[in-house]
Amino acid sequence: MNVELLLALVTGAALFGVGIYGALSQTNLVMIMMGVELILAAAMVNLVAFWRYLHPDAAAAQMFVLIVMTVMAIEMAVGFGVAIARFRARGSVEMEEAAELKG
Amino acid sequence: MTTVLVLLLLLAAGTYLVAVLEAWTASGRFRLAGPVVAGIALLGREFIVPRKPDRIFFEVAPVLLLLSALLAAAVVPLTPDLIITDLATGALFINAALVYVLVALLMAGWGPNGAYAMIGGWRFLGQLIAYAMLIVMPITAVVMRAESLLTTRIVASQAGLWNIVYQPLGFMLFFVAAMALAFLPPFDLPTAKAELAGGVEAEYSGVRLAIFRLGRLALIVTLAAAAVVFYLGGWQGPWLPPWAWSAIKILAVCATMLLAGRAMPRVRDADLLHWCWILGIPLALLNIFLVGLLVLVLP
Amino acid sequence: MSAQTFFIGFFGLAAVWFGVVVFRTHSMVRSALALLFSQTALGALFLSMQAEFLGVLQIMMMATEMSIMAIFMVMFMMDPGGLGEMDMTHQKRLSLAAGFVAFAAAVAAAVFVDWGPVAGVAPDAAQQTHDLGIELLGRSMLIFETAGVTILTAMIAATAVAMPAVKRIGNK
Numbered sequence: 001m002n003v004e005l006l007l008a009l010v011t012g013a014a015l016f017g018v019g020i021y022g023a024l025s026q027t028n029l030v031m032i033m034m035g036v037e038l039i040l041a042a043a044m045v046n047l048v049a050f051w052r053y054l055h056p057d058a059a060a061a062q063m064f065v066l067i068v069m070t071v072m073a074i075e076m077a078v079g080f081g082v083a084i085a086r087f088r089a090r091g092s093v094e095m096e097e098a099a100e101l102k103g
Numbered sequence: 104m105t106t107v108l109v110l111l112l113l114l115a116a117g118t119y120l121v122a123v124l125e126a127w128t129a130s131g132r133f134r135l136a137g138p139v140v141a142g143i144a145l146l147g148r149e150f151i152v153p154r155k156p157d158r159i160f161f162e163v164a165p166v167l168l169l170l171s172a173l174l175a176a177a178v179v180p181l182t183p184d185l186i187i188t189d190l191a192t193g194a195l196f197i198n199a200a201l202v203y204v205l206v207a208l209l210m211a212g213w214g215p216n217g218a219y220a221m222i223g224g225w226r227f228l229g230q231l232i233a234y235a236m237l238i239v240m241p242i243t244a245v246v247m248r249a250e251s252l253l254t255t256r257i258v259a260s261q262a263g264l265w266n267i268v269y270q271p272l273g274f275m276l277f278f279v280a281a282m283a284l285a286f287l288p289p290f291d292l293p294t295a296k297a298e299l300a301g302g303v304e305a306e307y308s309g310v311r312l313a314i315f316r317l318g319r320l321a322l323i324v325t326l327a328a329a330a331v332v333f334y335l336g337g338w339q340g341p342w343l344p345p346w347a348w349s350a351i352k353i354l355a356v357c358a359t360m361l362l363a364g365r366a367m368p369r370v371r372d373a374d375l376l377h378w379c380w381i382l383g384i385p386l387a388l389l390n391i392f393l394v395g396l397l398v399l400v401l402p
Numbered sequence: 403m404s405a406q407t408f409f410i411g412f413f414g415l416a417a418v419w420f421g422v423v424v425f426r427t428h429s430m431v432r433s434a435l436a437l438l439f440s441q442t443a444l445g446a447l448f449l450s451m452q453a454e455f456l457g458v459l460q461i462m463m464m465a466t467e468m469s470i471m472a473i474f475m476v477m478f479m480m481d482p483g484g485l486g487e488m489d490m491t492h493q494k495r496l497s498l499a500a501g502f503v504a505f506a507a508a509v510a511a512a513v514f515v516d517w518g519p520v521a522g523v524a525p526d527a528a529q530q531t532h533d534l535g536i537e538l539l540g541r542s543m544l545i546f547e548t549a550g551v552t553i554l555t556a557m558i559a560a561t562a563v564a565m566p567a568v569k570r571i572g573n574k
Binding site: 051 | 406407410411414415417418421422424425433434437440441444447448451452453455456459460463467470471474475477478479480490491492493494496497498500501502504505506508509512513517518520521523524525530533534536537538541542545546549552553556557559560561562563564566
């Protein structure tokens with residue numbers, strides 16, 4: 001077992017755990033998005049680590065990281081769009097006050 | 104190691120000369136000792152800390168501004184050998200380092216807990232949305248011609264014809280965007296003296312203000328050096344040695360940047376966004392298209 | 403211990419620490435900038451794993467992204483300065499447990515899976531950038547183009563959602 005690969009994967013795991021905690025525990029839409037960003041960042045760490053230590057010749061692995069970055073940007077754009085709409089309609093983006101969205 | 108020291112000394116000298124030039128464009132008096140006097144005066148003043156500041160941001164912001172300018176300068180070659188690190192992603196790295204100017208200004212705006220400073224800081228975020236594409240897209244066209252992100256390779260690609268002739272549109276866009284990045288007049292929205300009483304600089308005093316101003320001057324020098332590398336053929340030129348050409352071109356670009364905005368009124372932030380997106384980005388795309396054609400057609 | 407091991411550990415620790423700060427500070431701007439520095443540390447981590455292009459790109463992209471996050475935090479939060487020390491969390495115990503379980507499961511997977519032989523050297527940075535460009539505009543072009551179109555769709559959708567429903571008449 002390679003120490004560097006293990007270190008990178010543990011970093012990814014820790015970021016994933018922190019992101020899950022944030023996404024579940026925060027009451028504000030923007031803070032929840034921060035949790036999701038951390039989860040995606042954890043995915044990127046793992047991808048880069050797999051590229052470097054398992055398949056350094058596969059450029060597709062690097063491309064995968066670019067796609068994850070794209071997903072992050074899209075998540076931000078759509079999330080903020082929804083946040084603005086919600087804020088206009090209700091004056092807050094608190095999750096506790098959004099119970100009427102429950103089906 | 105010696106390269107780093109030499110380049111830091113050269114950057115310091117360039118910063119000093121730009122400080123003299125800026126005082127000259129502002130007041131019309133050319134005083135070589137001016138920056139020294141101003142610096143000593145700043146160090147001698149009281150170091151005021153506003154009430155209830157965000158202390159970390161307040162202290163870090165000026166240093167981060169200086170640091171981002173220095174990092175960007177690390178990939179700019181002055182002669183074929185005089186470069187701190189010739190990164191394989193040099194042209195991208197300059198962008199990456201310069202984005203932290205925004206972070207520094209946001210910190211400087213939020214940290215001191217003052218209204219004018221905060222408005223200045225957030226204004227610069229809007230300004231970034233205006234200029235950012237106009238920095239990146241002209242550089243893309245430059246990189247397309249050089250077929251490399253290495254800054255030394257970019258200079259070498261201009262041996263026959265400088266990029267300012269090859270892609271004048273890109274140069275104009277980059278020049279304007281660089282002025283907006285260094286918040287020089289007429290784009291000095293975050294530090295507007297008249298409307299915001301100094302904006303992000305308003306709450307700073309003493310040694311912190313000195314570092315902030317030093318960082319901004321270093322930023323101007325770095326941007327001018329980047330413009331020289333990307334568009335003006337870097338160290339190339341007849342008769343004189345390479346370092347002399349680099350120095351002359353960088354100082355000339357600095358002087359042009361400082362003089363260009365002096366006579367113009369300050370741009371409104373909404374207008375800046377409007378013109379950058381309605382006019383600037385289509386022009387930048389056209390520039391990329393034209394350069395692509397030229398690269399394919401010319402041998 | 404090689405320099406690479408040290409830097410991976412160091413930047414990984416920094417990224418995780420800043421990630422924890424995001425949810426522990428009361429000031430919203432600090433929270434957004436902590437996330438920025440977490441991502442920047444990740445960029446440095448990529449650099450120490452010799453993925454130069456990705457590292458520099460990460461450092462560049464995240465600075466703008468998180469600064470925009472900061473202004474939205476200030477716009478939508480009741481107490482952006484954090485001077486009131488409001489508690490903005492719910493179901494804390496459940497989230498802590500979920501986060502810890504996720505962490506433990508991922509670590510277990512990392513430790514117990516046989517990753518096979520580890521490659522010694524990565525291609526140099528210029529070669530990587532070249533390969534990535536060929537990959538993007540060659541074999542993976544369809545995926546790349548799809549990503550581009552998706553971003554465009556997301557931009558239009560986000561703008562459409564965020565626009566006020568009532569048309570303002572008169573002032574332009």
